[in-house]
Amino acid sequence: MQSNGCPQHNGTSGEPASTSQQNGACLTVPNGQHNDNPSQTKPMSQTDQDIVRLIAQHLRGLGLDQTAEQLIKESGCMLEHPAAARLRSHVMDGEWVKAESDLEDLKSLIESSHGLIKMKFMILEQKYLELLEDGREMEALHCLRHELTPMKYNTERVHELSSYMMCCNAEDLRKTANWTGKGVDSRSLLIERLQSFLPPTVMLPPRRLLTLLNQAVELQKDKCPYHNTKIDNNLDAVSLLIDHVCSREQFPSTTIQILTDHCDEVWFCRFSPDGTKLATGSKDGSLIIWEIDMVTYELKHRRSFENHAYGVSFIAWSPDSTHIVACGPDDCSDLWMWNIETGTLRFKMSQSQEDSLTTAAWHADGKKFVTGGIRGQFYQCEITLLMILDGNIMDSWEGVRVQSMAFQVDGKYVLAADTHHRIRGYNFDELTDFNIIQEDQPIMSFTLNEPGRLALLNVATQ
Known part of the structure; x- marks a missing residue:
């Protein structure tokens, strides 16, 4: 044993x-044994043989050895x-x-x-x-x-x-x-x-049935039209008796609150990384921070930041959800950094009146960020730790007309969508760049998933 x-x-x-x-494979008389009911046994297809072996392997994994042995004996299949x-x-x-x-x-x-x-x-x-x-x-x-x-x-x-x-x-x-x-x-x-050195017909891969079931659940999740449920990788979190499907009622489709504090077009909104706040920017020149009630999910006006002369068309939260970088539209050369906790302006950056700073992205350490726009500005800025706080431009990349940007998770590369319908990677330390994605139409914006392996693109014609 x-x-x-x-x-x-x-x-x-x-x-x-x-x-x-x-x-x-399955044999008529496996290893000197015989089937107790040969007249009731019909030849099995290769698929049926594989299924029997998978079930027997799973039964043994559960400790049901006698049941597995009976299955092997009756089917004539060797595991x-x-x-x-x-x-x-x-x-x-x-x-x-x-x-x-x-x-x-x-x-x-x-x-x-x-x-x-x-x-x-x-x-x-x-x-x-x-x-x-x-x-x-x-x-x-x-x-x-x-x-x-x-x-x-x-x-x-x-x-x-x-x-x-x-x-x-x-x-x-x-x-x-x-x-x-x-x-x-x-x-x-x-x-x-x-x-791993043997064919699966000789020795089954470990936990093969569970692997197949996990793959099936993942496929069902991908095909779910209203998927809005975070399925645990553990199969215990789902039922194998029916296909997974989210109902339309589970998908956010009902208005629960209308916010009227802005007095002009709302150009941008973004939740904080910790999920407790929402920031909204408007053509009226205001940036409003909303507190989220984590029980009712209703929003409460927490703080307003005014005097953005050209309006607020882009917002970037710091990784610790304590600061915000606010940018304006194409003709705005200014950038603001606000301390959300104290309500103070940490600094206002304006390198040149000819600049267009319309987008930004934070480094994972929260100590630097990148910003740029479609007029060819592309800056990496460091936040100093002096009592008089400001932002210092550490590096710049000339001639890159930027639509949207994001730092990779490891902080080594900045990904930037430019006016040539592509996303390129930039390494400010080594001053190297490389192509990642090329589209036929302008990439207006993009966002990365948490591991930084997938990007969701907003393409102009789609």
């Missing part, structure tokens, strides 16, 4: 399997190739010599030309670490010198393994080697790594 509750040989004898058994089943059993039991022998039985089925060497190295590596953890230094040294080193494979890793001999105790070893230690977790991880 394996440590995971599976029979050690998956119902097979110890001899290597014949060619007809090497793909883990895995017999040698693969033995390999799994011997690895989970820590029987390393037998595990190496199993690799020889699987040699003809290993996909990679160097796969056998890599798999053997992984097994010996686990053996060596477990010997060290158990305090059996002499045996570990023998494994290192007479088993790992003669393989002449991954010498750098062998040298690293030899350094673990200096660890003073098991805890130090686990920390230094970034290893979970002897037991089910590390051995299961080893099995997963070994499986």
